[in-house]
Amino acid sequence: MIAIVDYGAGNLTSVARAVSFLSYDCVITDDPAQIIGAERVIFPGVGAAGSAMETMRERGLDDALKEVFFAGTPMLGICVGCQIIMDSSQENDTTCLGLISGSAKAFSDTMATEQKDGHLKVPHMGWNGLDVVQDHPLFNGVGTTDEFYFVHSYYPVPQNPDDVFGTTEYGIHFTCAVGKNNLFATQFHLEKSGKPGLLILKNFCGWVPC
């Protein structure tokens, strides 16, 4: 059973639908015990890091996710889930889970005003490429021209380059896929990225971290 963590961050049903479409069983839950006992854990999310972490703490999910991480259970973060695994987020000055060293930073305020030359608007919304900088089992079968769906104003900045698996260009080159041991996370929405998104999600559902 795959646990999809409900920490009040947006529409989890779309992730559940994608997992079900791939013929894997999943449950949306905010029960720490169920999450700790799950075979795999997905924590998706849209919204703000501050309120996400607040809800996590209220429901005891922060400790549950740390326990899942140290137990070696495969875990997958999506969007805000890719930011709250860092030490902190610039968004609302939030202390996060600290599973990966570094922080989540905001796209520069000036990007929006540069649009007359570069069309750069914040949030970064739409389809963009993925530059794989380090191989990972979850990238198996992903093509070099595949694109993924992004909606975000913040992005993860890992301290250790070993934790960076993919980058994307939007005015700057930012990290869009991070990983460490049994943890993997993407800034883009796997559940809304068509076939390449479903492929990474499927890879995760069968992933055995070494």
Add this chain to the structure above:
Amino acid sequence: MLSKRIIPCLDVREGKTTKGIKFKNNVEIGDPVEMARFYYEAGADELVFYDITASHEKRDIMIDVVKKVAQTIFIPFSVGGGIRTLADMRAVLLAGAEKVSVNSAAVKNPDIISQGARAFGNQCVVLGMDVKHVGEKAGIPSGYEIVINGGRTFMGLDALEWAKQGQALGAGEICLNSIDADGTKDGYEMQLTRMISENVSIPVIASGGAGTPEHLADVLTKGRADAALIASMVHFGTYTIEEIKSFLSRKGIKVRKS
């Protein structure tokens, strides 16, 4: 680099897709769930459903369509039309839509934008704007006025001011529809699109008037649009999404290969 999005728009009345010209004479063209699947497979980057069911009581039919669509396609899609309350917004989002578009209700009650943005996040709230060219006049400095009720009611509201206000209230995106161009297949309203897009920092989807791939190329470059809505040109098989994207690609416009 971010790709420009190509977004088929499906007008749905009581569970069936229709297409009209200048909001009138709608003809039925198919099952929205099947069409959604078809466009998903064909490489659409996103879909827009616009519920034109006249009766508020029959809105459940649309919710049912949204649920079925959400089970079959894995790209973002938005639902608009007849969204009046936070409860309406919640219903379509819970049914599986990524975004919800507010139009007339937002003009009458701008708070719905901020309420929706607070409850579901800015990225969920699309401000749909129906706009008519009226020329510069008192209260309408941009020369473009907001209309509602399918283009029948003029609101005395300046389109540019409204776009800025919508952004300030928390809209995450603007879907900008020109009533003058809608259904004509003569091309998007370039001046309007460019004016709005250059004056807001949120993405702008151009809507109304697409007839050829050249029209999309124009609005995505000179019109500064971030995405282009299409309807007739693909609904009736005149062009495929692949043909449109190859054309744009040859013009040097970044689009997602599918």
